[in-house]
Amino acid sequence: MAITQEDVLKALSYVEEPDLGQDLVTLNMIEDVQINDKTVSFTVVLTTPACPLKELIHNACVRAIHTMVDKDADVQIKMTSRVTTMRQNRDILPGVRNIIAIASGKGGVGKSTVTANLAIALAKTGAKVGLVDADISGPSMPLMFGVMDARPHVYQTPEGKNLIEPVIAHGVKIMSIGFLAPAESAIVWRGPMASSALKQFITEVDWGELDYLLLDMPPGTSDIHLTMVQTVPVTGSVIVTTPQRVALADAEKGLQMFKLPQINVPVLGVVENMAWFTPAELPDNKYFIFGEGGGIGLAEKHQVPLLGQIPLVQGIRENGDSGTPAILQAGTPAAALFEQLAEELARQVSIRNAVAPKTNIVEMNS
Numbered sequence: 228m229a230i231t232q233e234d235v236l237k238a239l240s241y242v243e244e245p246d247l248g249q250d251l252v253t254l255n256m257i258e259d260v261q262i263n264d265k266t267v268s269f270t271v272v273l274t275t276p277a278c279p280l281k282e283l284i285h286n287a288c289v290r291a292i293h294t295m296v297d298k299d300a301d302v303q304i305k306m307t308s309r310v311t312t313m314r315q316n317r318d319i320l321p322g323v324r325n326i327i328a329i330a331s332g333k334g335g336v337g338k339s340t341v342t343a344n345l346a347i348a349l350a351k352t353g354a355k356v357g358l359v360d361a362d363i364s365g366p367s368m369p370l371m372f373g374v375m376d377a378r379p380h381v382y383q384t385p386e387g388k389n390l391i392e393p394v395i396a397h398g399v400k401i402m403s404i405g406f407l408a409p410a411e412s413a414i415v416w417r418g419p420m421a422s423s424a425l426k427q428f429i430t431e432v433d434w435g436e437l438d439y440l441l442l443d444m445p446p447g448t449s450d451i452h453l454t455m456v457q458t459v460p461v462t463g464s465v466i467v468t469t470p471q472r473v474a475l476a477d478a479e480k481g482l483q484m485f486k487l488p489q490i491n492v493p494v495l496g497v498v499e500n501m502a503w504f505t506p507a508e509l510p511d512n513k514y515f516i517f518g519e520g521g522g523i524g525l526a527e528k529h530q531v532p533l534l535g536q537i538p539l540v541q542g543i544r545e546n547g548d549s550g551t552p553a554i555l556q557a558g559t560p561a562a563a564l565f566e567q568l569a570e571e572l573a574r575q576v577s578i579r580n581a582v583a584p585k586t587n588i589v590e591m592n593s
């Protein structure tokens with residue numbers, strides 16, 4: 228008997244998206260079903276190009292067609308993505324689907340390093356990524372992306388509005404206060420001046436369409452944090468910590484800040500940086516010099532996901548300093564860990580968007 232479109236959709240309605248807990252047909256993730264004799268082709272539209280379940284979903288679809296439609300069918304699946312968003316009001320940053328604040332309690336825990344690597348890792352999956360270096364106390368993105376001398380260009384729109392063009396490096400659109408003021412004068416950015424400069428940095432930039440805009444927040448809890456979350460509708464936050472007690476205590480303060488009623492930003496997860504030390508000559512050895520399991524404990528206590536653990540590796544520091552973050556060293560353990568971290572973050576954003584009230588979901592075409 229000839230295969231019909233209904234047969235195919237019925238079979239696929241038994242394939243569940245494990246994270247979102249519903250089947251692919253109900254989630255509108257199946258498009259372009261075509262049948263040509265024994266050849267069945269269709270497109271699966273994932274919620275992120277960084278989907279860690281890509282292969283699993285692909286295999287489940289093939290299995291469903293073979294068991295429920297025709298065991299000899301030639302199943303051809305195109306895996307693509309359309310990043311979801313829960314943003315409804317698009318007065319600010321209309322083309323930006325998800326805004327993610329990356330924060331830490333304590334300074335120096337590697338928040339900027341993690342943010343830079345995450346941004347590039349997401350861009351490498353095909354996502355459109357932007358990054359705001361809101362760490363006015365010490366903007367480090369120009370150095371980490373190797374664009375110390377870059378100066379963003381300002382242009383006037385036909386409506387007479389001035390827009391800043393972000394600097395593009397390693398596939399990421401970047402805006403940093405470090406582009407406007409030399410590092411040594413960063414100290415002048417304080418209080419209301421800093422807040423208004425930052426606002427400008429986010430809202431008066433020609434970001435175009437972005438799947439993910441990462442905000443590298445200053446360390447600690449300050450007025451700047453409040454300004455930021457009140458200026459832009461943040462989808463969620465990520466807390467970066469190291470495992471030692473002093474860092475964890477501050478990370479917890481940071482985490483709790485996002486839960487305050489006047490801030491109220493969901494915490495997408497915790498990243499434990501410098502989780503252990505691995506010497507280059509002994510890549511399989513782990514030395515827990517800052518203590519063990521602190522990040523997991525924090526995540527468990529606050530019932531948020533542990534997005535990943537990144538070891539202390541000399542190469543991560545060196546690559547950051549030389550403007551070519553570790554994620555670019557393909558095939559290295561550090562690059563693989565940052566890839567996994569990016570997948571886990573994208574996954575939590577997708578889950579967050581899926582559980583947001585239905586009326587709040589706006590889908591945009593890629």
Ligand SMILES: Nc1ncnc2c1ncn2[C@@H]1O[C@H](COP(=O)(O)OP(=O)(O)OP(=O)(O)O)[C@@H](O)[C@H]1O
Pocket residue numbers: 331333334335336337338339340341362365367445446500501537538539540541542543544545547548
């Ligand atoms: N996993 C790691 N392995 C090795 N070095 C690291 C790692 N993470 C960060 N570093 C190094 O630690 C130093 C501090 O990192 P970074 O500037 O990212 O911290 P930060 O939390 O953003 O600091 P602040 O917010 O105070 O500016 C940098 O020299 C960086 O290269």
